[in-house]
Amino acid sequence: xxxxxxxxxxxFDEFEQELKQAMERRPAPPSLKRRIMQKRSAxxxxxxxxxxxxxxxxxxSLLIAGVIAGGFGYRQIEERRKGEEAKQxxxxxxxxTNQVLxxxxxxxxxxxxxxxxx
Amino acid sequence: xxxxxxxxFEKLVDEHQSMVFSLAWRMTGDRGLAEEVAQDVxxxxxxxxxxxxxxxHALNWLRRVAMSRSADALRxxxxxxxxxxxxxxxxxxxxxxERQSPLETRLEQLLSTLPEAQRAALILRYQEDxxxxxxASAVETPLATVKSNLHRGLKLLRAKAxxxxxxxxxxx
Numbered sequence: 001x002x003x004x005x006x007x008x009x010x011x012f013d014e015f016e017q018e019l020k021q022a023m024e025r026r027p028a029p030p031s032l033k034r035r036i037m038q039k040r041s042a043x044x045x046x047x048x049x050x051x052x053x054x055x056x057x058x059x060x061s062l063l064i065a066g067v068i069a070g071g072f073g074y075r076q077i078e079e080r081r082k083g084e085e086a087k088q089x090x091x092x093x094x095x096x097t098n099q100v101l102x103x104x105x106x107x108x109x110x111x112x113x114x115x116x117x118x
Numbered sequence: 119x120x121x122x123x124x125x126x127f128e129k130l131v132d133e134h135q136s137m138v139f140s141l142a143w144r145m146t147g148d149r150g151l152a153e154e155v156a157q158d159v160x161x162x163x164x165x166x167x168x169x170x171x172x173x174x175h176a177l178n179w180l181r182r183v184a185m186s187r188s189a190d191a192l193r194x195x196x197x198x199x200x201x202x203x204x205x206x207x208x209x210x211x212x213x214x215x216e217r218q219s220p221l222e223t224r225l226e227q228l229l230s231t232l233p234e235a236q237r238a239a240l241i242l243r244y245q246e247d248x249x250x251x252x253x254a255s256a257v258e259t260p261l262a263t264v265k266s267n268l269h270r271g272l273k274l275l276r277a278k279a280x281x282x283x284x285x286x287x288x289x290x
Contacts, residue, residue, distance in 0.1 A: 029139070
């Protein structure tokens with residue numbers, strides 16, 4: 001394209017001057033700034049609200065995870081305790097059996113003594 | 119110096135609302151739509167405040183985003199099937215032009231009938247007093263294209279004005 005484009009306003013011709021005058025900035029409506037500030041504030045409140053909701057969800061999730069983990073842990077501890085209790089009962093039963101067998105052995109030994117004396 | 123500058127959103131709105139609104143109105147030709155565009159532009163500025171480094175950066179950012187959002191708004195309108203040019207013709211007689219002379223109003227009407235790229239170049243040139251280099255940077259277009267748009271746009275506008283505004287302008 002072979003043409004000179006004027007960069008300086010003083011080079012504007014009469015038509016361009018008219019155009020420049022016609023295209024002065026228009027004043028913004030008086031309510032524009034108020035609406036912008038209101039929307040900005042509403043958006044920030046909404047964003048804050050959304051953030052709060054996410055934090056609440058996270059807290060609820062952590063709480064649920066804690067309850068589940070706690071329940072699982074409690075169940076394991078309870079099972080271990082029951083296992084230990086059963087083991088003790090078996091040991092007690094074995095001890096009693098052992099004692100009974102010892103008594104029986106002792107009685108049998110006493111019963112065999114006179115026979116030996118004959 | 120730029121590092122010491124702290125952007126104040128409310129002050130930026132005060133300083134630039136007229137510029138953003140005017141760019142949007144002249145690009146879209148619709149006052150209501152221009153107000154919506156201006157609101158969106160400033161709300162976007164609010165989201166980008168941490169990245170604004172200086173008053174000049176804020177001004178250039180606002181110009182670029184205002185032009186781009188206005189073009190988006192026009193595209194959305196076209197997709198929705200609204201006959202923009204008829205609408206522009208109808209809406210350009212609104213009360214906000216009370217302080218304009220009949221010639222200024224007619225010139226703006228003629229400007230609104232130019233193709234979008236030419237209109238954008240002329241608006242930035244004559245409303246914002248920007249050089250072709252600055253326009254090229256603002257609308258992210260090659261300098262040669264901007265110069266071509268300015269040249270063709272002005273030529274077309276002159277031709278339209280010759281037919282429609284002969285009684286007003288001596289320099290035609």
